[in-house]
Amino acid sequence: MSAGLGDGTRCVHAGVSPAAPGAPVPPQPVFAAQFHLGGDGDDWYGRPHNPTWRALEAAIGGLDGGECVVYSSGMAAVSSLLRTVLGAGDTVVLPADGYFSTRDYVRDHLAALKLDVREIPTAAPWSAETVAGARLVLLETPSNPGLDVCDIAAVAALAHAAGALVAVDNTTATPLGQRPLELGADVTLASDTKALAGHSDVVLGHISTADARLAARLRAERTASGCVPGPFEVWLAHRGLGTLDLRLARQADNAAALYEALRGHPRVRGVRWPGSPHDPAHAVASRQMRRFGGVVTFELESAAAVASFLAAAHLVTSATSFGGLHSTADRRARWGDPVPAGLLRFSCGCEDTRDLVADVLAALETH
Incomplete structure (x- = not known):
């Protein structure tokens, strides 16, 4: 080909x-x-x-x-x-x-x-x-x-x-x-x-x-x-x-929008997505990556805060792995990763961008 x-x-x-x-x-x-x-x-x-x-x-x-x-x-x-x-x-x-x-x-x-x-x-x-x-x-x-x-x-x-x-x-x-x-x-x-x-x-x-x-x-x-x-x-x-190109495009759009929505949020720390010019990895990533995916990482206050967030979200499933059609979030410390207890690996799915961002922001209002 x-x-x-x-x-x-x-x-x-x-x-x-x-x-x-x-x-x-x-x-x-x-x-x-x-x-x-x-x-x-x-x-x-x-x-x-x-x-x-x-x-x-x-x-x-x-x-x-x-x-x-x-x-x-x-x-x-x-x-x-x-x-x-x-x-x-x-x-x-x-x-x-x-x-x-x-x-x-x-x-x-x-x-x-x-x-x-x-x-x-x-x-x-x-x-x-x-x-x-x-x-x-x-x-x-x-x-x-x-x-x-x-x-x-x-x-x-x-x-x-x-x-x-x-x-x-x-x-x-x-x-x-x-x-x-x-x-x-x-x-x-x-x-x-x-x-x-x-x-x-x-x-x-x-x-x-x-x-x-x-x-x-x-x-x-x-x-x-x-x-x-x-x-x-x-x-x-x-x-x-066969649909990887289509899925990645929507997932990256969702990741970009979610990153911007979370970047200044008072409950969120350390939000990362290499596709953003604001991310510390962007300079190197933009030289060697052809496009960016749908995974975003950010940190909430604690494991309990993560549990409350996931319970309040309607479009986000608590699940490990990433890259699927459905948006999921995984608190990585539960598996033994040497990361803060409240760190979430968030895999943006293929939902409508407006719906996903609204759902995440609404869930963050729950304490």
């Missing part, structure tokens, strides 16, 4: 096979666990191969600008990358303020490798010393849940000079918002449970890379470890991907 096409066109047609008389127009799921053997076909058993995977991998890979490997979850993707790339005694740089399960996985499940683990805040000053001796530098930008940003191209240059691979967790940005491979990263990965699938009905993840040998190693590790997705979930994600 031509790279000159718009985001909406690319999303609608991503991974769609050429037209053939009598064939279904959108890709359809193939559920087979086994296939007739013989000939030169790619499919012989459901754990290493499935045509439904390949359709979504072609779609996401085209948007990311690399070869895509899909997984049963975002954590399956990141853990598979860590197992594939890291060896005993290696140094790995992790985001201190990124998704906490990644740090937990390295600490609790890779302890036998005796890794040298460096946890660096996303917005910290990056230098040659930060990445010296590293085998892998994992970034998450914008970070989850704080929405801080780092300069991917600058960090990649430092890391490559030190001989390290660079991987970017691109979950918050999506392939439409940011293309880490074009900015110098070796790997981009995401939890497609979030905005890419977009309907809160799928658990899925992926890794994309422009390195064919690394992609082959990742596929072999996926087959051996069994971190394979179900065809139905993959098909749902491919179906959801």
Whole structure:
């Protein structure tokens, strides 16, 4: 597909096979666990191969600008990358303020490798010393849940000079918002449970890379470890991907309006959205992000204040995860994130902007 096409066109047609008389127009799921053997076909058993995977991998890979490997979850993707790339005694740089399960996985499940683990805040000053001796530098930008940003191209240059691979967790940005491979990263990965699938009905993840040998190693590790997705979930994600451009546009409009409504609100502290010129991350974000998403972070006075706010809201659901059609809010401290008790990660959905902002402001009047 031509790279000159718009985001909406690319999303609608991503991974769609050429037209053939009598064939279904959108890709359809193939559920087979086994296939007739013989000939030169790619499919012989459901754990290493499935045509439904390949359709979504072609779609996401085209948007990311690399070869895509899909997984049963975002954590399956990141853990598979860590197992594939890291060896005993290696140094790995992790985001201190990124998704906490990644740090937990390295600490609790890779302890036998005796890794040298460096946890660096996303917005910290990056230098040659930060990445010296590293085998892998994992970034998450914008970070989850704080929405801080780092300069991917600058960090990649430092890391490559030190001989390290660079991987970017691109979950918050999506392939439409940011293309880490074009900015110098070796790997981009995401939890497609979030905005890419977009309907809160799928658990899925992926890794994309422009390195064919690394992609082959990742596929072999996926087959051996069994971190394979179900065809139905993959098909749902491919179906959801078709509207990603439309959903992101409404979610970003809602985030921009909500940010402005909350920025001067007397009950709200620390509101963040990298899409605003007022946000401290905006200068870097605007250089490397093509568009901004629907996640806003802000802080209320306490956990009790959050509970009152959520009870009063009519359009906002208390739920974890983000990027779906419905607006949701998640008090991240409840899961173990090292954040204030009243910090909310607010995922703007696709409601009418006026309705969503009015509902949030009305809920904030409840004490």
